[in-house]
Amino acid sequence: MEPIELLARLIAEAGRVVVFTGAGISTESGIPDFRSPGGIWDTFDPDDFTYQKFVSSLETRRKQWQLLRLGALITGIEPNPAHYAIAELYSLGKLDCVITQNIDSLHQKAGVPPDRVFELHGNMQWARCLDCYRRFPMEEIVPGMKEEDEVPDCPHCHGMLKPDVVLFGEQLPRETLMEAARRSRNCDLFIVVGSTLIVYPAAYMPLYARDAGARLAIVNLTETDLDRDAAVVIHDKAGETLSAVIEKVRQKLPPPR
Ligand code: NAD
Numbered sequence: 076m077e078p079i080e081l082l083a084r085l086i087a088e089a090g091r092v093v094v095f096t097g098a099g100i101s102t103e104s105g106i107p108d109f110r111s112p113g114g115i116w117d118t119f120d121p122d123d124f125t126y127q128k129f130v131s132s133l134e135t136r137r138k139q140w141q142l143l144r145l146g147a148l149i150t151g152i153e154p155n156p157a158h159y160a161i162a163e164l165y166s167l168g169k170l171d172c173v174i175t176q177n178i179d180s181l182h183q184k185a186g187v188p189p190d191r192v193f194e195l196h197g198n199m200q201w202a203r204c205l206d207c208y209r210r211f212p213m214e215e216i217v218p219g220m221k222e223e224d225e226v227p228d229c230p231h232c233h234g235m236l237k238p239d240v241v242l243f244g245e246q247l248p249r250e251t252l253m254e255a256a257r258r259s260r261n262c263d264l265f266i267v268v269g270s271t272l273i274v275y276p277a278a279y280m281p282l283y284a285r286d287a288g289a290r291l292a293i294v295n296l297t298e299t300d301l302d303r304d305a306a307v308v309i310h311d312k313a314g315e316t317l318s319a320v321i322e323k324v325r326q327k328l329p330p331p332r
């Protein structure tokens with residue numbers, strides 16, 4: 076059977092679908108991923124993204140804020156057809172949740188309710204003080220950064236302020252991780268979209284799902300180690316692929332009320 080048709084059929088037959096996304100789902104919205112050619116690792120050094128370096132080196136904090144400021148200032152980043160197709164799965168009553176490694180909020184922007192989006196690596200909309208633990212919206216912090224290389228501090232206690240995203244060597248948010256793992260084990264179809272599946276512990280999620288008996292589907296430009304375990308694998312762009320899939324799903328299901 077043609078893979079798009081097969082994926083649509085698996086979705087239509089499934090009771091609970093979990094979608095797991097990585098940076099690859101957002102490249103069509105104009106955000107580079109990490110590891111593709113032209114990705115973020117071509118411009119920035121991954122060594123500058125460790126928690127240890129962040130807290131110990133002013134130079135690293137400077138670089139991080141530069142990058143995050145670029146990101147936070149990118150206005151007009153919009154969800155693409157892949158994000159919208161996933162949001163439609165929710166309105167069709169098929170989607171249990173989205174588990175994402177992304178920090179760009181595009182799933183919520185596309186219409187998935189925020190309490191159904193589990194952000195394993197945090198979110199770029201917030202900054203957190205490492206001294207008093209208060210959280211501040213990025214939009215309160217970034218406009219106050221006058222110099223290009225400025226490192227902002229906590230508006231409350233002047234402590235060290237860190238974008239509220241998970242750096243290498245930093246713990247993932249515990250509750251989010253546990254809930255994501257639970258939902259992965261409880262779904263019957265687990266769809267991976269745009270992830271190399273090499274960043275752990277995030278990449279445990281599809282393994283939890285598989286080991287609990289769920290079917291796996293993978294939509295990713297390049298191969299992954301889990302391709303051989305998947306019921307369907309589509310090496311193509313997420314936007315076009317998921318638009319085509321959702322159209323077929325729509326035909327198979329009664330319209331939402
Ligand atoms: P990754 O960069 O390691 O892999 C992205 C994968 O997506 C690659 O396998 C690539 O082939 C595929 N891909 C690229 N464009 C695609 C498209 N249009 N359609 C389908 N597949 C496509 O990303 P990862 O696995 O998410 O892991 C990297 C880490 O980067 C994550 O921890 C994430 O937090 C972070 N990150 C997030 C963003 C974001 O929020 N948008 C952007 C860059 C990096």
Ligand code: ZN
Binds near residue numbers: 204209
């Ligand atoms: Zn503080």
